[in-house]
Amino acid sequence: MxxxxxxxxxxxxxAFPIWVSRVLITAATKRLAKIAATEATGFGCSVIMCPAEAGIEKYVPPTKTPDGRPGFIIEICHPKKSELEKQLLERLGQCVLTAPTTAVFDAMGEDAEEHVKVGFKLKFFGDGYEKKDKLGDRTVYRIPIMGGEFIVEDKFGIKKxxxxxxxxxxxxxxxxxxxxxxxxxxxxxxxxxxxxxxxxxxxxxxxxxxxxxxxxxxxxxxxxxxxxxxxxxxxxxxxxxxxxxxxxxxxxxxxxxxxxxxxxxxxxxxxxxxxxxxxxxxxxxxxxxxxxxxxxxxxxx
Amino acid sequence: MxxxxxxxxxxxxxAFPIWVSRVLITAATKRLAKIAATEATGFGCSVIMCPAEAGIEKYVPPTKTPDGRPGFIIEICHPKKSELEKQLLERLGQCVLTAPTTAVFDAMGEDAEEHVKVGFKLKFFGDGYEKKDKLGDRTVYRIPIMGGEFIVEDKFGIKKxxxxxxxxxxxxxxxxxxxxxxxxxxxxxxxxxxxxxxxxxxxxxxxxxxxxxxxxxxxxxxxxxxxxxxxxxxxxxxxxxxxxxxxxxxxxxxxxxxxxxxxxxxxxxxxxxxxxxxxxxxxxxxxxxxxxxxxxxxxxx
Amino acid sequence: MxxxxxxxxxxxxxAFPIWVSRVLITAATKRLAKIAATEATGFGCSVIMCPAEAGIEKYVPPTKTPDGRPGFIIEICHPKKSELEKQLLERLGQCVLTAPTTAVFDAMGEDAEEHVKVGFKLKFFGDGYEKKDKLGDRTVYRIPIMGGEFIVEDKFGIKKxxxxxxxxxxxxxxxxxxxxxxxxxxxxxxxxxxxxxxxxxxxxxxxxxxxxxxxxxxxxxxxxxxxxxxxxxxxxxxxxxxxxxxxxxxxxxxxxxxxxxxxxxxxxxxxxxxxxxxxxxxxxxxxxxxxxxxxxxxxxx
Amino acid sequence: MxxxxxxxxxxxxxAFPIWVSRVLITAATKRLAKIAATEATGFGCSVIMCPAEAGIEKYVPPTKTPDGRPGFIIEICHPKKSELEKQLLERLGQCVLTAPTTAVFDAMGEDAEEHVKVGFKLKFFGDGYEKKDKLGDRTVYRIPIMGGEFIVEDKFGIKKxxxxxxxxxxxxxxxxxxxxxxxxxxxxxxxxxxxxxxxxxxxxxxxxxxxxxxxxxxxxxxxxxxxxxxxxxxxxxxxxxxxxxxxxxxxxxxxxxxxxxxxxxxxxxxxxxxxxxxxxxxxxxxxxxxxxxxxxxxxxx
The missing domain is CATH 3.30.70.520 (Alpha-Beta Plaits)
Incomplete structure (x- = not known):
């Protein structure tokens, strides 16, 4: 042919099965969202020696996101479910929570087979000053930070x-x-x-x-x-x-x-x-x- | 004031002591070097939950690099020396060796207090087809890959x-x-x-x-x-x-x-x-x- | 409110009426298309002192372009129809024809009220070595250049x-x-x-x-x-x-x-x-x- | 050889003689300076059909600019001196004055053979609200705009x-x-x-x-x-x-x-x-x- x-x-x-998460990172501007998405998916080529496989899937314009701001959907993947949850906590907690003006939402939606309580765990960073809230249908936590407020969804869907x-x-x-x-x-x-x-x-x-x-x-x-x-x-x-x-x-x-x-x-x-x-x-x-x-x-x- | x-x-x-490495990544073009440098320094904010602290230090024009190609100097840091060596192996082995047209050189130079044999270890990827060589004063390995040849320096300087x-x-x-x-x-x-x-x-x-x-x-x-x-x-x-x-x-x-x-x-x-x-x-x-x-x-x- | x-x-x-053209620039890669689109739309803020008003409208992925390559749609605008045609000739002829691997197609489609023969005129650059051809339903000229072949559509739609x-x-x-x-x-x-x-x-x-x-x-x-x-x-x-x-x-x-x-x-x-x-x-x-x-x-x- | x-x-x-200007554009951030420099040098490939030849020469870090902000040096060139002055007025007046947070300084310095009064003419945009001032040794105009204040140097050096x-x-x-x-x-x-x-x-x-x-x-x-x-x-x-x-x-x-x-x-x-x-x-x-x-x-x- x-x-x-x-x-x-x-x-x-x-090809092989792997546990996949799909996460939407929004920010005040497209560029700020990309900075966070890039940091969060770095050192993520192959689980042979990287702690996860990760990448930016696509850009989502402000008209299509839960908070009306531009965002990028990233995927983070790992063969082991427990390791995937750990990677989500670490990458969102260190590379997105720290990034200016960001918020993080589940993007797996109805494709999810299971859920991991990433937002529920990250909220402890708020030292009790965080608030549980609703954004549309989503349960989120609002965590006070120096740069304002970090919003993270309660649970994130994962699937094989x-x-x-x-x-x-x-x-x-x-x-x-x-x-x-x-x-x-x-x-x-x-x-x-x-x-x-x-x-x-x-x-x-x-x-x-x-x-x-x-x-x-x-x-x-x-x-x-x-x-x-x-x-x-x-x-x-x-x-x-x-x-x-x-x-x-x-x-x-x-x-x-x-x-x-x-x-x-x-x-x-x-x-x-x-x-x-x-x-x-x-x-x-x-x-x-x-x-x-x-x-x-x-x-x- | x-x-x-x-x-x-x-x-x-x-501020605190930390072990630092300083690595030059070159490639056929500035953009290709930056892609590798960005991937290699991602997920590298703080050792609280990231496996290293890492970032791009500066761009080096073709006129100032060992192989006459554009490059970026990155730094990878970790409080533990053994972990720093592991991070160098993993980040250079997974995020730079895999990146199109790259080569990797020590950029710590005379500031080095110790050396880690990163190139010496990465060379085994060559399966015996790699060649030991000199590039100017530098000892390098030339490893055959699909995209041609990956050049990596034998040792990399680190310091506190x-x-x-x-x-x-x-x-x-x-x-x-x-x-x-x-x-x-x-x-x-x-x-x-x-x-x-x-x-x-x-x-x-x-x-x-x-x-x-x-x-x-x-x-x-x-x-x-x-x-x-x-x-x-x-x-x-x-x-x-x-x-x-x-x-x-x-x-x-x-x-x-x-x-x-x-x-x-x-x-x-x-x-x-x-x-x-x-x-x-x-x-x-x-x-x-x-x-x-x-x-x-x-x-x- | x-x-x-x-x-x-x-x-x-x-707001005011203005003559608008809508042009798709494709290239071997998204980045190369963007370089051409950026150059072609520069110095194009306001016709008060710029020779045209111009900008990048959107990215078009390879799956949606006539030649299966990534592209950007630009718009070039001028209050006078004759000036718009001149600007199209100059901007496509100097900033896209010269840009590596590009091709140029009409993107106004059925919105067009009139057509200008931009490709027909640019083809003379081919010195007789150019070929008239069809690409799907489009009439195009293939002009031999140092970087291979420049493809430009015969006519471009414009409208008020x-x-x-x-x-x-x-x-x-x-x-x-x-x-x-x-x-x-x-x-x-x-x-x-x-x-x-x-x-x-x-x-x-x-x-x-x-x-x-x-x-x-x-x-x-x-x-x-x-x-x-x-x-x-x-x-x-x-x-x-x-x-x-x-x-x-x-x-x-x-x-x-x-x-x-x-x-x-x-x-x-x-x-x-x-x-x-x-x-x-x-x-x-x-x-x-x-x-x-x-x-x-x-x-x- | x-x-x-x-x-x-x-x-x-x-090669041929051409009149050259060398202009430093600074802004609040490197990225904002680049946006202005890119717009100001677009549609500037060859004077065969472009109104000028123009390009970005180099980045200047905040430590090396008159106002302590990051900047880019651009060059704008034209065979005719009068056309070069016109291009400077149009490109700086339309593509830099309008760009967020920018200022514009002469970068030709002692290489200059002649000077054109670009800032002197652009200042009229201030409608009388502009102020003449000194920034170090430089004579500048401070023009009030919606985005604060636009600073432009009085004269710009040009040379063959x-x-x-x-x-x-x-x-x-x-x-x-x-x-x-x-x-x-x-x-x-x-x-x-x-x-x-x-x-x-x-x-x-x-x-x-x-x-x-x-x-x-x-x-x-x-x-x-x-x-x-x-x-x-x-x-x-x-x-x-x-x-x-x-x-x-x-x-x-x-x-x-x-x-x-x-x-x-x-x-x-x-x-x-x-x-x-x-x-x-x-x-x-x-x-x-x-x-x-x-x-x-x-x-x-």
Missing amino acids: EINGVYIEDTFAE GVAGGNFFIMADSNMTALVAAEAAVNAIRSVEKVITPFPGGIVASGSKVGASNPKYKFMTATTNHKMCPTLRDVVEDSEVPEDVNGVYEIVIDGVDEESVKKAMKVGILAATTVKGVKKITAGNYGGKLGKYQIKLRELFE | EINGVYIEDTFAE GVAGGNFFIMADSNMTALVAAEAAVNAIRSVEKVITPFPGGIVASGSKVGASNPKYKFMTATTNHKMCPTLRDVVEDSEVPEDVNGVYEIVIDGVDEESVKKAMKVGILAATTVKGVKKITAGNYGGKLGKYQIKLRELFE | EINGVYIEDTFAE GVAGGNFFIMADSNMTALVAAEAAVNAIRSVEKVITPFPGGIVASGSKVGASNPKYKFMTATTNHKMCPTLRDVVEDSEVPEDVNGVYEIVIDGVDEESVKKAMKVGILAATTVKGVKKITAGNYGGKLGKYQIKLRELFE | EINGVYIEDTFAE GVAGGNFFIMADSNMTALVAAEAAVNAIRSVEKVITPFPGGIVASGSKVGASNPKYKFMTATTNHKMCPTLRDVVEDSEVPEDVNGVYEIVIDGVDEESVKKAMKVGILAATTVKGVKKITAGNYGGKLGKYQIKLRELFE
């Missing part, structure tokens, strides 16, 4: 979502692949309920499980040598085509499989608009590890 | 620096105080060897040790009720003047006390240029807890 | 729109008024078919027709002294209330009156969410000059 | 500078050339007294004088067909090497020849750090038109 002249490999992305949706972009030059990856991320940002947790949404250093080098057996993950252009003539099992000199991966986490699929579809389409992209493929473990198998070609049927 | 008509309180900021340099900006309105805080952060960004680790460099929710509410004794920190404008007429020990309706704090970490002092000085000066700022003060624990006491008025003598 | 505790004056904004929709935000401090103005602009950006042509969407220096100073009779416009907080106690006809220390104006141009009204409504609402805003009013010439009279209170009925 | 493996052609950039310093980046793919061009612009931004007036600093559509197509003789400039990769196999006089698929030009204006040379040098160096760049060349008219001939190879001797 080809799209815009780019070969789509007949393979699948292998999907981690590790992915595809790889292979192109004639490293920079072609990189720009195509950025185009893919641009497109994915128009899809609801998904994030691309890596820096700028892009993975430059794909990994494989374990190590092939016998001296490095202590490593749980090492470079995906089959996908490294500079190793094409060095390793025997390279999967980098002759005309490819750059490879980037897009990793997608989301609230549900449908959203992740939609994100993969629009991301791949956008990548193919950049001239010089040669091939789109995806990462899997032979179907042995993950619950979800998202076949690239079926996305376009 | 008054500066530009703003009252400078006769008090001091109480200073955490918690601070001052408070009090103004006629909340927004005056906020804009003055942003002006202060703008000024501090021109000072070398310091960071302002909170979101946008600003703290909206200052805290005190423990709780005054007897039911909340389990809390290690709660809102600094004396500094909350909305509690001025509620609490008996308010320190918010009658004409003040907004208070923000700037917190500064740095490589040494001199740099933190310089940052406080230029930050306070910048804050006083915003009309409506009434008073500058600072946070301390009566001098009982911190090693450093930085007196505000002495900064201007 | 009060909204969120802010007094809405019983007055109207007086509305210029000078406006409201004023008055607040306790200058910075409160400014942040409220930014919040208003954030909200207006979610409304289709309108722009806020001034820097950052905000006017800091409102003007009146002519001069009151007899020595300055040669001036066609001077500072609106009635609205200057620093002149409250200097001039006899000040309209700045005692509790107001900052005033900013939002000016809105748009494709039609309905869109301008919607923008004014959401902008005013957003401004009232910022604590310290005291009053919203609007600018008019007693109804003597403009075709449109948009009454503030009717927006909320 | 090769630099970092990139061939530097033995040719020269042909250099327009059209340039070089071309040729690379294996379009995107490699584009990223290298961005790296070059990043580097040039660290050089004082120069700007890169095109969108993002980059020219995607180089032009030649006149047209080669006899039907297009009415055109004063058309696409530089010799440099278009898509025309390599179409035209007989192509100068695009076989291994090149993307070409971008960097155009530099500056206060003096030395600064333009320095900018070309650091820009070329930065471009060569991007893998896949093949060749650097420059644009000239055989030395017949321009006053300045800047030889590429001499930059590196």
Whole structure:
């Protein structure tokens, strides 16, 4: 199968369950909301070594938020429910409560499978001066701070979502692949309920499980040598085509499989608009590890 | 003492020792370097609940970097040396190694008191395909990745620096105080060897040790009720003047006390240029807890 | 009438007819599209001394553009039809054709009252090497350039729109008024078919027709002294209330009156969410000059 | 000659005299200063069809400005002195005076050859309420506006500078050339007294004088067909090497020849750090038109 002249490999992305939260951060201005959202989702690429997977999902204009102010929806994800609750407390408590003019609301809404009492716990910061209140249908706490009042919703919905949706972009030059990856991320940002947790949404250093080098057996993950252009003539099992000199991966986490699929579809389409992209493929473990198998070609049927 | 008509309180900021690292992240373009630096320093406000204190110190143009590419110097700090090394491994390994086109170099240079073998450990990601090399005087590893090659310096210098340099900006309105805080952060960004680790460099929710509410004794920190404008007429020990309706704090970490002092000085000066700022003060624990006491008025003598 | 505790004056904004064009600029990435859109709409605040009124209306994701790439819709406006065509030629020819990876499409669509042959004229830059082509239903020219190929649509729709929709935000401090103005602009950006042509969407220096100073009779416009907080106690006809220390104006141009009204409504609402805003009013010439009279209170009925 | 493996052609950039102004715009925050500087320098690529050539030169931190606030230095250029004065009046009067919290100072300083009375003329906007004052050594006017007070210096220095310093980046793919061009612009931004007036600093559509197509003789400039990769196999006089698929030009204006040379040098160096760049060349008219001939190879001797 080809799209815009780019070969789509007949393979699948292998993805995994993960607990997902979806949080709306509002502030006096869009820029102030973004500062808080960026800090709260930083150091959040992969739970291999980061304490969570996190990212900004989308901007919400003032006309669509509970308090009439601009906001950003972020997602914070972790395989363990207890760790997700801890991350929510820490990231909202340290990176949003401290950020000028912010308020925090649940954005999982009716998709929630369970709830965690994040606002209920953060309210203790108020030292008894906080007030329980209603904002529309929402139960919130109003906590007095130096910068006025911090509003946080009582409970936040969480659900079992999907981690590790992915595809790889292979192109004639490293920079072609990189720009195509950025185009893919641009497109994915128009899809609801998904994030691309890596820096700028892009993975430059794909990994494989374990190590092939016998001296490095202590490593749980090492470079995906089959996908490294500079190793094409060095390793025997390279999967980098002759005309490819750059490879980037897009990793997608989301609230549900449908959203992740939609994100993969629009991301791949956008990548193919950049001239010089040669091939789109995806990462899997032979179907042995993950619950979800998202076949690239079926996305376009 | 008054500066530009703003009252400078006769008090001091109480600061603490912390282990500091100083790292240069370069990339193909300034924007790509900033993406990596932002991700690597996120979720890094205060070690109360964040795994490190971290921030972007300054931009370095291509003419001044080891590889002739644009870069940003970040600082990552932790009270414990072992935790700092762990944070460096995790943040550089997950947030920079994965970011497109990046390289990472030591920026502590001759200020270093000790070194941690971060590059030496990250190199194992190369699965044996990595190469040890020299770049100028620096020992680096070249690790093959999908996006080409990731270069990381062998060792990174660390030293005992200073955490918690601070001052408070009090103004006629909340927004005056906020804009003055942003002006202060703008000024501090021109000072070398310091960071302002909170979101946008600003703290909206200052805290005190423990709780005054007897039911909340389990809390290690709660809102600094004396500094909350909305509690001025509620609490008996308010320190918010009658004409003040907004208070923000700037917190500064740095490589040494001199740099933190310089940052406080230029930050306070910048804050006083915003009309409506009434008073500058600072946070301390009566001098009982911190090693450093930085007196505000002495900064201007 | 009060909204969120802010007094809405019983007055109207007086607006004028203007010729409007609506142009979609796409590029390989969102960022590249924004660079072109920003350059093309610069020096475009007011036709009093700028060659056009221009601004970015909204972002369009790759899934919604003719070429599957991210884009921004801009509007360029001028009272004279011939000048508008000239501005389109100059701004698209100099600021978009020269910008990396861009393409330009009509975004006025069925709202158009007339068409100008901008693409037809720009194509001559191709020196005969350009090709006429179809992209979906659109007639386009493909012009070879150093950076590949520049695609421009044959004709662009224009129509008689509305210029000078406006409201004023008055607040306790200058910075409160400014942040409220930014919040208003954030909200207006979610409304289709309108722009806020001034820097950052905000006017800091409102003007009146002519001069009151007899020595300055040669001036066609001077500072609106009635609205200057620093002149409250200097001039006899000040309209700045005692509790107001900052005033900013939002000016809105748009494709039609309905869109301008919607923008004014959401902008005013957003401004009232910022604590310290005291009053919203609007600018008019007693109804003597403009075709449109948009009454503030009717927006909320 | 090769630099970092990139061939530097033995040719020269042909540049021209132009009148240059250098203006410092300060504001309450760096971001507000940038908004004004961006608006004031928009629609300012080339005087072929733009009313001026303009760009942001550099950021100046609060510690280095006359009013202790952050600022940006911009340059506005025009071949005719009278037009430059007109552009200064229009751009500062419409795009900076209207922008929140700004002030404007001369930044040409002792380099000035002549002065234009821009502040003296803008002051009439004050309708007699303005005040003449001193700020340090500078004569300024304080003009009351809705957003407080606009400060503008009396006179601005201008001088005969250099327009059209340039070089071309040729690379294996379009995107490699584009990223290298961005790296070059990043580097040039660290050089004082120069700007890169095109969108993002980059020219995607180089032009030649006149047209080669006899039907297009009415055109004063058309696409530089010799440099278009898509025309390599179409035209007989192509100068695009076989291994090149993307070409971008960097155009530099500056206060003096030395600064333009320095900018070309650091820009070329930065471009060569991007893998896949093949060749650097420059644009000239055989030395017949321009006053300045800047030889590429001499930059590196």
